[in-house]
Structure formats: structure tokens, C-alpha cells
Amino acid sequence: MNKLKNKITLAKNKWKDLEDNKIPIIFVGAASCGRAAGALELMPEIEKFIGEHNINAEILQVGCIGPCYLEPLVDIKMPGQPRISYSNVNAKVLSNILKSHLLDGIPYTRAAIGNFSKNTFMDIPPLFEHPMLKPQVRIVLRNCGIINPEDIDHYLATDGYQGFMNALTKTPEEVIGIVRQAGLRGRGGAGFPTYKKWTVCRNAPGDEKYLICNADEGDPGAFMNRSLIESDPHAVLEGMLIAGYAIGANKGIVYIRAEYPLAIERLKKAISQMREYGLLGKNILKSNFSFDIKIKEGAGAFVCGEETALIASIEGKRGMPRSRPPFPAISGLFGCPTIINNVETLGTLPNILRNGADWYNRFGKEGNRGTKTFSLVGKIRRSGLIEVQLGTTLREIIFDIGGGVQKNFKAIQTGGPSGGCLSEEFLDLPVDYESLAAAGSIMGSGGLIVMDEDTCVVDVAKYFLDFTQKESCGKCIPCRVGTKHMVEILDRITKGEGNTEDLLTLRNLGDTIKKGALCGLGQTAPNPVLTTLRYFRNEYLEHIKEGRCRAVVCKSLIEYRVIKEKCTGCQSCVRVCPTGAISGPRSEPHNLDPTKCIKCRSCYEICRFDAIAGDAIVIRTAEKRS
Amino acid sequence: MSDTIDLIFEKYERAQDQLIPILQEVQRQYGYVSPEAVKKISRYLKITENQIYGVSSFYAQFRFSAPGRHSIRVCLGTACHVRGGATLLEMLERELDIKCGDTTSDKRFDLDRVACLGCCALSPVVQIDKDIYSRMTVTKLAELLKSYE
Numbered sequence: 001m002n003k004l005k006n007k008i009t010l011a012k013n014k015w016k017d018l019e020d021n022k023i024p025i026i027f028v029g030a031a032s033c034g035r036a037a038g039a040l041e042l043m044p045e046i047e048k049f050i051g052e053h054n055i056n057a058e059i060l061q062v063g064c065i066g067p068c069y070l071e072p073l074v075d076i077k078m079p080g081q082p083r084i085s086y087s088n089v090n091a092k093v094l095s096n097i098l099k100s101h102l103l104d105g106i107p108y109t110r111a112a113i114g115n116f117s118k119n120t121f122m123d124i125p126p127l128f129e130h131p132m133l134k135p136q137v138r139i140v141l142r143n144c145g146i147i148n149p150e151d152i153d154h155y156l157a158t159d160g161y162q163g164f165m166n167a168l169t170k171t172p173e174e175v176i177g178i179v180r181q182a183g184l185r186g187r188g189g190a191g192f193p194t195y196k197k198w199t200v201c202r203n204a205p206g207d208e209k210y211l212i213c214n215a216d217e218g219d220p221g222a223f224m225n226r227s228l229i230e231s232d233p234h235a236v237l238e239g240m241l242i243a244g245y246a247i248g249a250n251k252g253i254v255y256i257r258a259e260y261p262l263a264i265e266r267l268k269k270a271i272s273q274m275r276e277y278g279l280l281g282k283n284i285l286k287s288n289f290s291f292d293i294k295i296k297e298g299a300g301a302f303v304c305g306e307e308t309a310l311i312a313s314i315e316g317k318r319g320m321p322r323s324r325p326p327f328p329a330i331s332g333l334f335g336c337p338t339i340i341n342n343v344e345t346l347g348t349l350p351n352i353l354r355n356g357a358d359w360y361n362r363f364g365k366e367g368n369r370g371t372k373t374f375s376l377v378g379k380i381r382r383s384g385l386i387e388v389q390l391g392t393t394l395r396e397i398i399f400d401i402g403g404g405v406q407k408n409f410k411a412i413q414t415g416g417p418s419g420g421c422l423s424e425e426f427l428d429l430p431v432d433y434e435s436l437a438a439a440g441s442i443m444g445s446g447g448l449i450v451m452d453e454d455t456c457v458v459d460v461a462k463y464f465l466d467f468t469q470k471e472s473c474g475k476c477i478p479c480r481v482g483t484k485h486m487v488e489i490l491d492r493i494t495k496g497e498g499n500t501e502d503l504l505t506l507r508n509l510g511d512t513i514k515k516g517a518l519c520g521l522g523q524t525a526p527n528p529v530l531t532t533l534r535y536f537r538n539e540y541l542e543h544i545k546e547g548r549c550r551a552v553v554c555k556s557l558i559e560y561r562v563i564k565e566k567c568t569g570c571q572s573c574v575r576v577c578p579t580g581a582i583s584g585p586r587s588e589p590h591n592l593d594p595t596k597c598i599k600c601r602s603c604y605e606i607c608r609f610d611a612i613a614g615d616a617i618v619i620r621t622a623e624k625r626s
Numbered sequence: 627m628s629d630t631i632d633l634i635f636e637k638y639e640r641a642q643d644q645l646i647p648i649l650q651e652v653q654r655q656y657g658y659v660s661p662e663a664v665k666k667i668s669r670y671l672k673i674t675e676n677q678i679y680g681v682s683s684f685y686a687q688f689r690f691s692a693p694g695r696h697s698i699r700v701c702l703g704t705a706c707h708v709r710g711g712a713t714l715l716e717m718l719e720r721e722l723d724i725k726c727g728d729t730t731s732d733k734r735f736d737l738d739r740v741a742c743l744g745c746c747a748l749s750p751v752v753q754i755d756k757d758i759y760s761r762m763t764v765t766k767l768a769e770l771l772k773s774y775e
């Protein structure tokens with residue numbers, strides 16, 4: 001313990017040095033999304049600049065602070081000044097920022113989105129007053145984008161591992177009691193009370209027990225878990241220590257998607273730092289508790305997010321769910337009592353153990369305590385990673401935090417492929433486990449997809465079902481055959497070949513699958529279809545009766561046209577058309593032959609971005625069929 | 627291959643739960659899981675080749691034919707889907723004249739889909755080798771392909 005105490009003192013000093021920095025510090029947001037936006041290309045530019053100007057400065061890579069739509073994000077902290085955050089930093093903006101702020105000491109206000117202090121600084125408002133950040137309550141994400149995720153000292157300096165040290169001063173039963181009082185429910189989707197399954201595992205006979213961190217994050221449009229691991233891996237690992245201690249496990253495993261290389265790399269680094277600091281191994285901090293953590297990479301199967309399938313996968317088998325009981329908490333990995341917790345559930349634990357159950361009870365509402373992270377994406381103005389108290393309404397999330405929708409709001413999908421698609425009348429629905437379930441959706445792991453009038457809900461329902469159908473492990477017939485049948489029907493409808501009977505068949509199939517499927521995949525797969533049938537029935541009927549897709553999405557029901565009055569005859573589209581569907585002499589309005597057109601979008605883009613006319617090619621619903 | 631695959635084996639115990647990690651390592655090093663590799667793994671872990679195929683074919687990650695020089699992954703996660711990811715995939719299938727999951731005959735590209743690369747805010751995205759290209763359009767993508775040999 002003393003050894004660690006020293007390290008903590010050193011870490012706090014190191015952090016204080018950052019806060020009272022003597023030389024400028026440049027923070028680059030370099031989580032996956034920042035990297036995709038080009039953050040890493042900025043690094044050499046920065047190095048070159050400080051080299052050329054002989055500036056002594058420190059460059060740090062940090063994680064995701066949330067407003068991913070503003071990427072790349074770069075912060076600069078000059079000595080004696082608050083840290084200032086800049087957005088949309090491309091090479092040109094970067095050079096302006098560096099010249100102005102680093103050389104002349106004047107923040108480049110044009111690209112600044114906020115400063116890290118509580119007050120306005122040189123006309124730059126506090127970052128956490130930014131409309132996207134202000135309504136949020138950041139507990140799990142408290143360090144994300146702020147500390148260097150590859151430096152355990154940064155985590156220690158921000159009270160990291162304090163929760164675990166508190167836990168060690170209590171009995172495992174007391175720790176479980178605190179988690180119970182806190183009202184923590186599993187963040188992996190189902191919202192099962194964490195203390196309940198822990199208690200079962202704690203009491204289960206057996207010397208060898210496992211704690212598994214579920215970082216499979218299978219929802220194909222969600223990245224909360226990835227961001228948390230990339231931005232603050234120690235928070236999740238500390239949570240594993242606490243959970244392991246509570247349930248009596250000595251072995252921890254992180255089961256993580258292979259598609260998350262950066263998260264895996266950061267976990268590996270963090271684990272070796274833990275070892276170095278005496279936070280893993282035998283008799284950790286001179287206690288009776290021994291624990292080690294291994295990483296297992298998933299191999300790309302959505303169903304492996306399900307607990308029993310996940311266990312089969314770690315055992316080296318096909319990832320097929322099995323029926324329960326026995327529950328994993330009694331007989332799980334290699335037949336040993338096993339607890340599987342989601343990344344965010346684990347990431348929440350250090351905060352609860354550090355600040356106490358009463359403190360946690362201040363957030364959220366009765367029965368739904370605390371906060372939940374979401375990845376807010378789709379047709380939303382401000383997309384990114386957010387954290388809000390449970391009970392926040394969809395309207396607050398979409399309009400206050402997300403800044404509203406690009407065009408008119410149509411729907412929001414919660415819970416990914418297992419969830420439902422909710423219409424405008426649900427905007428005031430509080431986001432809690434029960435309210436979402438009552439509306440036919442689920443909380444899920446935290447994917448929120450916003451749709452506007454340009455999104456076709458029938459197409460989206462087909463998309464999700466097609467996804468789950470492909471991912472069905474095939475073990476039970478309702479799931480394997482039923483989903484396939486549903487996809488076929490939806491496919492027909494999106495081609496304008498459906499009939500009204502189909503809607504009834506879809507509903508019946510959906511109900512049958514929900515009842516007959518063994519695991520959560522099948523039991524929830526029909527949700528996107530059932531909810532869209534309920535809330536957007538008219539759109540289905542339009543596809544069926546009028547052969548019309550009002551969102552102009554379903555390919556069979558749309559056509560490309562040249563607007564003669566607008567076409568300047570520049571021939572740009574002729575050059576890109578792969579099928580020779582467009583013809584016409586230069587400088588005269590072109591002709592588009594719909595029988596040859598394969599709707600590839602090339603001409604449309606070329607006309608909009610490269611041609612003089614700009615909007616001479618339109619995509620619209622096809623002429624009504626007779 | 628025999629020497630290097632033995633080097634891989636050295637890092638893993640002879641136990642069934644090591645099968646997937648071994649397959650992953652083989653794929654990392656050789657780009658795919660070849661019949662010879664399966665044979666060797668079978669001998670090493672003392673499980674049948676059929677069992678190995680049974681397990682490996684269950685998981686989307688494993689490929690059984692050699693990849694191209696460049697690997698293209700089109701994101702068809704939800705955010706990318708609602709912003710036109712499928713049109714990008716169709717365009718690539720047409721341009722490269724292969725189906726999703728295949729490799730071009732000149733071994734220049736292999737093409738596959740992926741569900742969410744975690745940059746939904748920048749959708750639609752396409753990954754070529756290790757680089758992620760955001761806010762893609764068919765036009766930009768066509769241009770981009772030219773820069774890969």
C-alpha cells in the first residue's frame with residue numbers, strides 16, 4: 001500500500017505540473033474517431049512547427065471528450081492560462097492556431113470552442129457550457145478526453161483506484177451492499193441489478209471464479225464502450241478489480257472485439273502498468289485478494305455478446321447460446337461460477353466505491369439510478385458520445401444535447417438491432433429501462449440512431465432484421481427460419497411488391513420468434529419491425545399500395561432524372577455514368593435513360609459537387625405505377 | 627510456413643480454448659487460414675480438422691483464401707447505412723467486379739463489409755488497410771481507389 005501511496009503522491013505532483021504548466025502543452029484528441037478525422041496527421045505538423053520555432057512544448061494524446069462531430073479536436077494550454085479547445089482542426093487551421101496561440105500567446109478564437117476553466121477566458125466560454133456538454137452528467141466519462149489514457153499516473157492523480165482501495169477496507173459482502181444501495185443496474189442492455197447476480201456468484205461453491213468484462217459491443221452503430229476503453233482504460237480495469245473482489249474471483253478476462261485494435265492496445269498497456277504498480281497479481285496491496293486480467297479477442301459474431309455464447313467462444317467453441325439454468329453465475333466459464341459485466345457497468349463501479357451509494361443516488365430516478373452513456377448518431381446535428389442521467393427525455397437528448405435534426409425529425413432507434421424505432425409522440429419519454437420497454441423498445445447498450453424525413457423506416461427495419469438474421473447462430477428454428485422469412489417479406493415491400501397481408505404475417509412471425517427463441521438475439525430481433533409497424537404503419541402502406549418511398553431511399557421505388565431547365569450540358573455526368581445511361585451533346589440538356597440507370601448515385605454527386613449547374617440531377621420517387 | 631507456425635504454437639498451450647487465439651494469430655501473420663495451417667493446428671491441439679473448420683467458419687473474422695494486397699472494408703453499421711454505405715459497397719462490387727467477401731483476380735483488393743468502425747459521427751466510412759476514410763461518396767471513393775496499387 002505504501003508503495004502505491006508514494007506513486008499516488010508522485011502522480012498528483014505530475015498532474016499539478018500539468019495544471020501549473022511551465023511550458024505549453026498541446027493535447028490531441030486521438031481516439032478512433034479523432035484518428036479517422038485525421039488527428040494523427042496533425043502530430044508531425046505540430047512537431048515540425050515547434051521544432052522550427054524552437055518552442056519547448058509537450059504534446060499529449062488524449063481520448064474522446066464527446067463532440068465527435070467537431071473532430072479533429074486539439075487543445076492548447078499555455079502557462080498560466082486555462083486549456084483551450086479547438087475544433088475542426090485541419091492543417092490550415094492548425095497552423096493558424098499554432099502561430100497565434102503558441103507563438104503570439106493569443107488564442108485563435110475563430111476555431112476555439114471553449115476553455116477548461118469555469119469562467120470565460122478572452123471571450124472563449126467555458127467548454128462545459130457548450131450546449132452539447134452542459135446538460136450532461138459525466139461520471140463514467142469523467143476523464144475521457146481530459147487525461148492521457150496511456151498514463152496510469154494521470155488516472156491515479158484524478159483519484160483513480162481510490163474506489164478499489166476503499167473496497168479493500170470492506171468485506172466483499174459490504175461492497176455488494178454498497179452496489180445494491182447505489183441501485184446500479186447492468187449497462188449491457190437488460191438492466192439487471194448488478195448486486196443480485198454478484199450475490200449468487202459470491203455464494204456459489206467453488207474456489208475458482210471468473211469475472212468477464214463484456215467489451216464485445218455488437219450493436220452496429222454504437223461505440224460508447226470502445227470510447228471509454230480508449231479514453232480511460234483504467235476506469236474499466238479498476239471496476240474489474242472491485243467486481244472481482246466482491247464476487248471472489250481471481251481471474252478476470254476482457255472479451256473485446258478484434259475490430260477495436262486501439263482499445264486493445266490501450267488495455268494491454270494499462271494492464272502492464274497495473275502490474276508494475278502492484279495493482280494486479282498475488283495479494284494486491286498486501287490484502288488477501290489476488291487477481292489477474294487477460295484479454296481475449298472476439299472473432300466477429302454478434303451473438304457472442306450473449307453471456308453463454310461468449311463463454312462458449314472463450315472456451316474455443318462455436319459461439320452458440322445454451323439454455324439457462326444453470327446460470328453462468330453458478331456454472332459458467334469452464335464450469336466455474338462466472339460473472340459477466342458490461343464495460344460501462346464496470347466503469348461506473350470505481351465512482352460508486354469512491355463516492356458512496358448516497359452520492360450515486362443523487363443521479364437518475366427511483367429504480368433507475370445513475371447515468372448512462374450513449375452514442376448519438378444518424379441525422380443529428382451534434383453527434384458523438386454523451387452521458388446523461390437516467391430519466392432524461394429523448395427530447396432533451398436529441399434537441400438540447402444533439403442540437404436537433406438536420407431535416408425534420410422522424411424517428412429514433414434505441415437499443416440497436418434489438419431495440420425499437422420510436423416516433424415523434426415519444427419525444428417526451430424519459431429514458432429509463434421501464435419506459436423504453438413499455439414503448440416496445442429497450443435501453444440496450446446505448447446506441448441512439450436519429451432519423452429524419454430522408455430516412456425510410458421500412459428500410460431501417462429491414463436493415464436491422466437483415467443484420468440479426470445473418471448473425472443468428474441457427475440453433476433455434478423460430479430465430480433461424482422466422483427472421484429469414486421476415487427479411488424476405490420486408491425485401492418485397494421495399495421493392496413495392498408487398499401486399500397488406502404481409503403486415504399481418506410480419507406481426508405474427510415477430511410474435512412467434514419472440515416467444516420461441518432461446519436467447520436474447522432472437523427474442524428481440526423482431527423489435528425494429530414490430531415498432532415500425534406500430535408507429536409508422538402508413539409508410540409500410542405507402543410502399544405497398546402506392547409503390548412510393550417518401551424518404552426516397554428504397555432503390556426500386558426511386559428514379560434519377562435530369563431537370564432539363566437546369567442542365568448546362570457540361571457532360572460531367574456522362575463521364576462518370578458506368579452504364580452509359582446519360583447522353584446528350586455538349587451544352588445541351590442531357591437525357592437520362594431510366595432503363596439503363598442502375599441508380600449508382602455517381603451522376604448526382606458529380607452534378608452537385610463538380611458541375612456548374614449543381615442540382616440538375618434529382619433523385620425522386622418513381623412515377624406512380626399503374 | 628512450417629517454421630513460423632511452430633513459433634506461433636510456442637506461445638500457446640495445447641488446449642481447446644487456445645484454438646481461436648491461434649487462428650487469430652495465424653490470420654494476423656499469413657492474412658488467412660490456409661488448409662495447411664488447419665492441418666498443423668489440428669495436430670498441435672489434437673482436435674480434428676473438421677472441428678477446427680466448424681469453429682472457424684462460425685466466426686466472421688476468419689478468411690480461408692489469401693487476401694488482396696489491400697483490404698477494403700465498407701462500414702455497414704447503422705449510422706453508415708442511413709448515410710448511404712450500401713451504395714458505396716455496390717459501387718465497389720461493380721468497379722472491382724467482385725462480390726463482397728472476395729478478392730480481385732489480380733490480388734489488388736479484397737472487399738468486405740464491417741459493422742461499425744466506431745466513427746459514426748463521420749459516416750459513411752470506408753477502411754482501406756489501416757486507414758479510415760470518412761464522409762465518403764462514390765465519387766471520392768472512385769478517386770481514392772486509384773491511389774492503391
Ligand SMILES: Cc1cc2nc3c(=O)[nH]c(=O)nc-3n(C[C@H](O)[C@H](O)[C@H](O)COP(=O)(O)O)c2cc1C
Nearest residue numbers: 186187188214217218305306307341342345520521
Ligand atoms: C445477442 C446479444 C448481444 C449482446 N451484446 C452485448 C454486448 O455487446 N455488450 C454487452 O455488454 N452486453 C451484451 N449483451 C448482454 C449480455 O449478454 C449481458 O447481459 C451483459 O453483458 C451483462 O452485463 P451487465 O449486467 O453489466 O449489463 C448481449 C446480449 C445478447 C442477447
Ligand code: SF4
Nearest residue numbers: 475476479517519522
Ligand atoms: S435465438 Fe437465434 S441466436 Fe439465439 S440461440 Fe436461438 S438461433 Fe441462436
Ligand code: SF4
Nearest residue numbers: 577597598600601603
Ligand atoms: S445514377 Fe449512375 S447509372 Fe444512373 S444515370 Fe446516374 S451515373 Fe448513370
Ligand code: FES
Nearest residue numbers: 033064065066068
Ligand atoms: S472520438 Fe473524438 S470526440 Fe469522440
Ligand code: FES
Nearest residue numbers: 701703706743745
Ligand atoms: S456505423 Fe459506420 S462507423 Fe459506426
